[in-house]
Amino acid sequence: MAWKTMSVMRVRFNEGKVPRQMERSNMRYVDEFRDPELITKASEEIRRLADPARHYRIMEVCGGHTHAIYRFGLKDILPSNIELIHGPGCPVCVLPMGRIDDGLAIAGDRNIIFAAFGDMMRVPGAHGSPFEHKARGADVRIVYSPADALELAKKYPEREVMFFAIGFETTAPSTALTLMSAKAQGIRNFSVFCNHVTIVPAIRAILDSPDMRLDGFIGPGHVSTVIGCRPYEWIARNEGKPVVTSGFEPLDLLQSIVMLLRQLHAGEARVENQYKRVVPWEGNRAALKVMAEVFELRPYFEWRGLGFISQSALRIGDKYAMWDAEQRYAVPDTRVADPKSAQCGEVLKGVLKPAQCKLFGKECTPEHPIGALMVSSEGSCAAYYNYEYRKSLVTRIASVA
Amino acid sequence: MCLAIPGKIVELVAGQNLVGTVEVTGVRRKVQLGLLEDDMPKVGDWILIHVGFAMSKISEQDAMEQMRLLRALGETEQAMEEIRGYGLEDDVGHEGPIQ
Numbered sequence: 392m393a394w395k396t397m398s399v400m401r402v403r404f405n406e407g408k409v410p411r412q413m414e415r416s417n418m419r420y421v422d423e424f425r426d427p428e429l430i431t432k433a434s435e436e437i438r439r440l441a442d443p444a445r446h447y448r449i450m451e452v453c454g455g456h457t458h459a460i461y462r463f464g465l466k467d468i469l470p471s472n473i474e475l476i477h478g479p480g481c482p483v484c485v486l487p488m489g490r491i492d493d494g495l496a497i498a499g500d501r502n503i504i505f506a507a508f509g510d511m512m513r514v515p516g517a518h519g520s521p522f523e524h525k526a527r528g529a530d531v532r533i534v535y536s537p538a539d540a541l542e543l544a545k546k547y548p549e550r551e552v553m554f555f556a557i558g559f560e561t562t563a564p565s566t567a568l569t570l571m572s573a574k575a576q577g578i579r580n581f582s583v584f585c586n587h588v589t590i591v592p593a594i595r596a597i598l599d600s601p602d603m604r605l606d607g608f609i610g611p612g613h614v615s616t617v618i619g620c621r622p623y624e625w626i627a628r629n630e631g632k633p634v635v636t637s638g639f640e641p642l643d644l645l646q647s648i649v650m651l652l653r654q655l656h657a658g659e660a661r662v663e664n665q666y667k668r669v670v671p672w673e674g675n676r677a678a679l680k681v682m683a684e685v686f687e688l689r690p691y692f693e694w695r696g697l698g699f700i701s702q703s704a705l706r707i708g709d710k711y712a713m714w715d716a717e718q719r720y721a722v723p724d725t726r727v728a729d730p731k732s733a734q735c736g737e738v739l740k741g742v743l744k745p746a747q748c749k750l751f752g753k754e755c756t757p758e759h760p761i762g763a764l765m766v767s768s769e770g771s772c773a774a775y776y777n778y779e780y781r782k783s784l785v786t787r788i789a790s791v792a
Numbered sequence: 793m794c795l796a797i798p799g800k801i802v803e804l805v806a807g808q809n810l811v812g813t814v815e816v817t818g819v820r821r822k823v824q825l826g827l828l829e830d831d832m833p834k835v836g837d838w839i840l841i842h843v844g845f846a847m848s849k850i851s852e853q854d855a856m857e858q859m860r861l862l863r864a865l866g867e868t869e870q871a872m873e874e875i876r877g878y879g880l881e882d883d884v885g886h887e888g889p890i891q
Contacts, residue, residue, distance in 0.1 A: 536844025
């Protein structure tokens with residue numbers, strides 16, 4: 392009952408204007424929700440469908456979803472027996488530290504320009520982050536696009552540009568097209584240090600994990616624009632768990648939860664597409680084609696927190712060997728175990744909540760991240776810290792005052 | 793980095809294969825259109841951009857909602873920095889917002 396009153400208040404709140412200076416704060420407003428009436432309806436439908444005798448564990452695979460879930464406080468809207476588990480879909484978070492060290496070791500050669508997305512810059516390696524290496528004299532540059540890194544190579548023909556590529560299938564096609572462009576233009580002072588990973592084997596690893604019990608998945612949004620919905624069909628068919636690919640707005644996420652609950656209620660397991668306005672069922676053929684042209688599957692690859700997963704990552708194929716940094720330079724093949732005290736793996740698998748890690752909010756904060764989950768805004772620790780933990784600090788301070 | 797930025801195609805760049813100029817809240821930049829080869833956008837179409845590449849066509853309304861979502865997630869600044877940062881420009885003189 393109390394919840395119902397709250398939802399009505401939220402809708403009413405929408406009629407007023409939110410002062411400008413408040414827009415920047417971390418607090419949430421119904422004003423930002425598309426169709427508040429539909430939000431209320433979806434929430435009511437969730438309450439109706441959720442069996443009070445059951446506890447639902449639903450994993451959102453994508454880091455963008457994790458960010459949105461915390462930002463919009465969806466936990467407060469959901470009944471307490473629906474638990475959202477944050478999945479492995481944050482590319483920065485699952486990259487093992489040793490790969491960062493390997494990339495930065497190559498950049499120890501001062502003729503090399505190390506180019507990477509901004510998200511990578513504060514991620515700690517065993518000997519510091521890319522930014523810290525820059526301070527020590529390495530030529531580290533932020534690029535916003537792999538095509539940007541290729542432009543750098545054209546601009547500095549006497550230097551060698553290495554693009555440190557990360558990302559799931561959303562990003563891999565852009566790297567592939569850039570490599571095709573480098574080959575077509577004969578640009579030889581450019582290479583890619585490839586860390587692209589694929590989402591489905593990670594989901595499989597999570598489902599195989601013995602301490603994991605899940606009821607269904609909110610499937611990734613933008614990864615699915617590339618791979619489509621078919622690659623998730625085995626999850627429904629073999630594992631008996633529904634999957635709904637979802638958009639990123641609060642209403643999208645709530646509707647996806649409704650769709651999952653309807654299936655669970657009816658004892659069904661299918662793949663459904665809530666994000667039809669962007670995700671074609673068959674994916675993007677052109678993107679899949681360029682990925683097949685440039686990449687091949689690695690036999691195995693290490694994931695931070697999940698360990699080695701077979702056929703879970705991409706490497707650059709023979710046709711593009713000349714542009715493969717791992718073939719071009721000596722790679723130290725560094726292996727770094729995460730600090731024992733940090734429990735990134737358990738958090739990543741959803742076994743622990745971020746705040747249950749011993750370092751959370753103490754040694755490990757977004758300002759001084761120890762684990763990668765604290766670095767990216769899509770990492771569950773940073774999202775939890777920014778939207779839940781800080782808020783609880785403020786409340787505690789207010790209640791004392 | 794998972795979240796995509798909406799933009800409107802204002803021009804298809806002549807002489808450059810599969811490159812278009814998009815406008816994102818008043819800032820114009822080139823983006824790669826190669827991933828939409830099977831369904832090339834026209835001038836006036838709206839697209840979602842990810843790391844400098846158009847990844848899908850969307851409706852104008854969805855583009856507005858996507859911008860609103862980025863604002864709510866506090867990622868507008870990062871998105872605009874990204875748009876400004878695409879180093880795909882030949883004509884540096886055109887940098888900055890177009891009035």
